[in-house]
Amino acid sequence: MPTSPLLWNADSLRYAIRAAGVALWSWNVETDLFAMDERGYALWAVPRGDPVKFEDLSARIHPADRDRVRAAFTATRAIVGAYEIDFRIIIDNEIRWISARGIGDDSNLQQGIAYGIFLDVTGRKQAEEGHELLAGEMSHRVKNLLAIASGLTQISSRSTTTAKEMAVELTGRLSALGRAHDLVRPLPGHQGHAALLGDLVSILLSPYEDMGAFSGRIRVAVPRMGVGEGAATALALVLHELATNSLKYGALSAETGTLDVSGSSGEEDVTIVWTEHGGPTVEPPSGAGGYGSRLVVRSVSGQLGGAIDYNWSPEGVIVTLRINASKLAN
CATH class of the missing domain: 3.30.450.20 (PAS domain)
Known part of the structure; x- marks a missing residue:
């Protein structure tokens, strides 16, 4: 036919x-x-x-x-x-x-x-711009993470005496960063990335308790607010160091120990209070503190624009973090 x-x-x-x-x-x-x-x-x-x-x-x-x-x-x-x-x-x-x-x-x-x-060709150009933006963001995030990993490697090498100790310490810090970044998600309308503060704290502390963050041993009560990608990285390092110290010397080292993380927000600052109970008697450290303590101070004062205060109560240490609200959102 x-x-x-x-x-x-x-x-x-x-x-x-x-x-x-x-x-x-x-x-x-x-x-x-x-x-x-x-x-x-x-x-x-x-x-x-x-x-x-x-x-x-x-x-x-x-x-x-x-x-x-x-x-x-x-x-x-x-x-x-x-x-x-x-x-x-x-x-x-x-x-x-x-x-x-x-x-x-x-x-x-x-x-x-x-x-x-x-x-x-507006649709095609917008798709190309989206791909370029995504590629640029991924490159930026990878460079930041590599720089952080390099810094943590140096800190861990100075604060440990054996390869095994260094591996355990470095792995713990990198795992904390990984959990923080897993939680950070893009906001609608291309407004950046954020996680809820309460979710971030709970996820970061959950490995330190066999039954998870809500079993009663670790209690989290903080304001409902967003945490930006950069602040999530810094906060992850700070909370990991505090939890590691508590597991070694403080409330989390004892079966009867408890940890309360509470918070409040003002116009310019957000306050997070870390309170330990029921652990062994604690005493303030002698000297300037180790590399982990210096990492905490550097993260809070630099990336979070705030300050950290320790109250070495015999019943348990109380740590007060004051964070710049605008820095927390970035």
């Missing part, structure tokens, strides 16, 4: 152009007049019927792209073969991406008129 030949009449061409989302244009290179089909006028938000010059369309091109597009269109007359240029236009405060395509060289002019098409 013979197949029907394609009929490339005017109607079929119009259907094909409409299906492809193509807008047609023509440009009189001598008079600078532009003519477009209905889709082209709608794309540029130009009233149909009024004389349109290239400069009229240029006024709608994004200022950062305008000179580049003007130069490119002027240069097309010297280009042999097909050309393509992508640029942004601004319509009612909305940015659209346009791809202009045609054939250069004056020999391709028909009675002094050049022809080509416009394509709305």
